[in-house]
Amino acid sequence: MAAEVKPIPNAIPSPHAAEEEDLREHLMFDPRPREEMNRMVMDSMTHTTPRYWIVVGILAVLTAVLLYGVWGYMIFTGIGISGERRPNYWGIFIVSLVFWIGISHAGTFVSAILRVFKAEFRRPFTRAAELMTTFGLAAGALWPLIHLGRVWVFYWMIPYPNARWLWPNFRSPLVWDFMAITTYLLSSTIYLYLPLLPDLAMARDRTKGWRHVVYKFLALGWRGTEAEWFRLRKAINIFAIAIIPVMFSVHTIVSWDFAVAQTGGWNSTIFGPYFIIGAILSGVSAVVTILIILRATLKNMDYFIRLEHIDALGKLLLVFSMAWAYFFFNDYMVSWYGGSEVVRTILTFHASGPSAWIWYVMLLCNVAIPWLTLWSKKLRRTPWLMLIVTLGINVGMYFERYTIIPITLGHQRMPFDWGEYTPRLPEISLALGSLCLFMLLYMLASRFIPMVPVWEVREGQEAHQLRKVGKTVVPSVSELE
Amino acid sequence: MATSVVHMALFKEEQLDEAAEAIQVLRNLGISDKDISVISGTPFSEKMLGRPMAWTSIPLIGGAGAVVGFLVSVFLNFGTPLLYPIQVGGMGLQTIPTSIVLTFELTMLGLLISTFIGVLVETISPSYGPRGYDARVTDGQIAVLFSSGAELDASLHDALSHLGAEIVHGAEDKKLWP
């Protein structure tokens, strides 16, 4: 069966050759032997240049100083070194929390939703996206802690029997948040690990020294027996289906942090889906950003990650950008039409207050630029342009959260207590530090975890066939299970 | 069984049909299905290889975990407020809308974690059938392992090499996990 995967020889040259070529590329109809793919992946993993170590070193120092150093200083002096003040009790700590939790939606979206719906183009980059989920959550889960006034007693949010007879308040959205983020972090980490088992076994068989010891431990003695594959398939199926509602619940609950409050501009029933769409928009953009960077910097990745994938994700991005605009407009329209005095003043404040430029940059990056560029196949296949567009979308999404959190908070019901918020240096340093942490973790993982699920790619290549229909060929995908 | 040796017939990745054939040959030569096992680098379902259905208790373990998670959430939502009743914001002590959130999260957490524990336990618990391993499997090769006495060797060897298999006699069982 694998033989049929190969391109049909002597295909009649037709004016549609370019389209055919795309098809081939789309589902990777140019299979290479498994050994070669393994070798390519192992190579990308073990190959390090001095430049890589310099970047890692710089990132490590930056993380240590900008994130942990400043955080430690803040713990010892007080949260006051941030720019927060009455009435802006939440600033970019919470903005960053929402941002990173949003980023973490990408992996699950790519590898669970696309897996369940059998979108075949997902195969080569599921791992890259799942890693983003895990590390995005690792960076995001820091923020609720950084943001606490007394972080050393954060464990009071954990339900456990104690000498105080007190349990957490399960009516508080922050406890839901805590539970949801914990659930999502654990399940997405496991969901990263399960499909990794065969690849870890592959790495185990091809390494020596400390790597071998670690892979041997992590691969759990994977041999590839029928029972093991069967079990893995069952577990992945359970995960793929169960993790989707968990993913939706996480960002819905994050949105409820705002929506359940009576605060003007927050109390909106549409916040749940609006936040989810925003999260997927920023997450998928981040996936594209990372894929472009991986393709450019990681060895052998141009075979696995192709312009076709970026093209396909670009189409998704256009759809999500439109969906985001729809939800944004819906939220705006209903709030504005409702005519509540406080909400109307907030909406006016967003668009014409001293921070209005943030609101306009948000609309520019999230709507205008994607709509103007992503419709074009040619532009979608231009990596540097896609890099700019996707980075722009993430800037726009950051600004969206910034508009919703500190700017809205500054303009509430008591006009005497209106205020503005400007982040101070320590906060900005922490925000940059978490970005450094994310990049550092990702870079380290890229040299430790096989970045391409070779067995999934192989499985895909076996499932795909080119079928001749009349004068052209069409791809067909068979069910493997 | 004590005297039998584990042999391994290695097939190239594209020789799936031959591998399936080889299993049939082994069966015809009187080796029962439980003395055969197939290891591969790509997921082939038992249907493809014409093998008996594998069985797993992972959905069961996952379901049990979900039930445990549900019960824990019921205790946290409806039990803990009674242990020390604290009024907040004019809400009742046990509120159903807020309890749904936690119930969902903890049920899912129970389901997903126990599914993983199921995989972990089943993977590291001892398995039956012939054991053996070859690193070429992760290169996509298909290894058909079978245990048989030494006297069957000649006929087996012929049949299997006819199918294009590379035969490893007395495949060693490497210790793959500490």
Place this chain on the structure above:
Amino acid sequence: MKKPLPWWQRPWVRVTAGLLVFIVLGGAVGGIYLSQQPPEQPIQFPHNFHVGSGIPCLYCHPGAQWGPVAGLPTSDKCWGCHQQVAKTNTSPELQKLAAYVKNNESIPWVPVFIQPDHVHFNHRPHVAAGVTCETCHGDMTKMTVAEPIRGQNMGWCLDCHSKQEKEKWTRLSDCATCHY
């Protein structure tokens, strides 16, 4: 890369890890142990003898009747009796008392039963409700210097409060009863 497994076997790693665990655990255990020990007092005051000879607690700690703080006796109060007691001149512990009185100094008693700043305890309602001293302070007929009661935390308070009459529970479980 972050997996420390290959270094597990190295002896210095194990020794360091062992030492770290030992220090952390030892520090925790030691801290808890020390917090449950009676502090060093300026005079080894024999509660058992005084209570045994029939002196009521409120004689030396009268504040318990009317306020939050029970009070620790001043040297005047001790001297009121002890200047007439023959043993005062012989016992070495009582020589210390005599010295405090002579130098007109207060006795630097170390309070044993202290509440943290965020807990507001008042003796009066407890005494009025008929709670005996030994319920919270232990049996003083068996102690010389006062010893702390183990695990006297919020759960300990609530445990007793929850055993009171049902209609009092609203007030006795209210956070503002102790925390403001």
Place this chain on the structure above:
Amino acid sequence: MAEETNQGVWGLVIDLNLCTGCNACVTACAMENNIPWVGEEDAGYGRSMSWINMQRYWEGEYPEVSPSYQPVMCQQCGRAPCEPVCPVFATVHSESEQINLQVYNRCIGTRYCANNCPYMARKFNWFDYAYNIPEPMNYYLNPSVTVRRRGVMEKCTFCVQRIHDGQENARAQGRAVIDGEIMTACQQACPADAIIFGDMTDPESQVSQALRSQRKYVLLEELGTQPKVTYLKGEGYYGG
């Protein structure tokens, strides 16, 4: 101890016609409740801790302007939006005093309650202000009130320590609390007697009488928070 079950519902009435905006209440509150001063820089940045916000609004066009003042403290809502959002029960509804509590040592500093307070009545300890009070000045600290450390939220408590004290005294003397016996610090300090505090369940108390005025209103009534602080302003008369 017959009156143990009936603790009363405490209420505060502020007559804005009488208020001159002299800030005596703010000062008295700070002294009573160990409210630290935050220093010039932070106060200018909007981090002053006073539990009473003296809100000043200008009326008219310059130069014909006249200020109006409104002291806004925690409104002790019956259905407080700040309470259910706290993850650790640091701010709860007191069943026995019918006020809104802040338990300082339980607070972990999420600041969610402050966001959710429509009256902006909550103040946050951004730094260890109270522990940086210079040497002789720390003698002003009131031993009946916890000194707050960094990272906790705080707000007006209706001087709950005074309520406790009054109730406890009355109980020890075997009588009910007399109206006017328990005074909040702001009430005590108000030179214009614009602040009235007392039991709203007692129909004869000064608070209940004031509450029958036609001039009464509560802040942001449309939110349904059921505040225990009532304001009197404008034309009208006292009494029902």
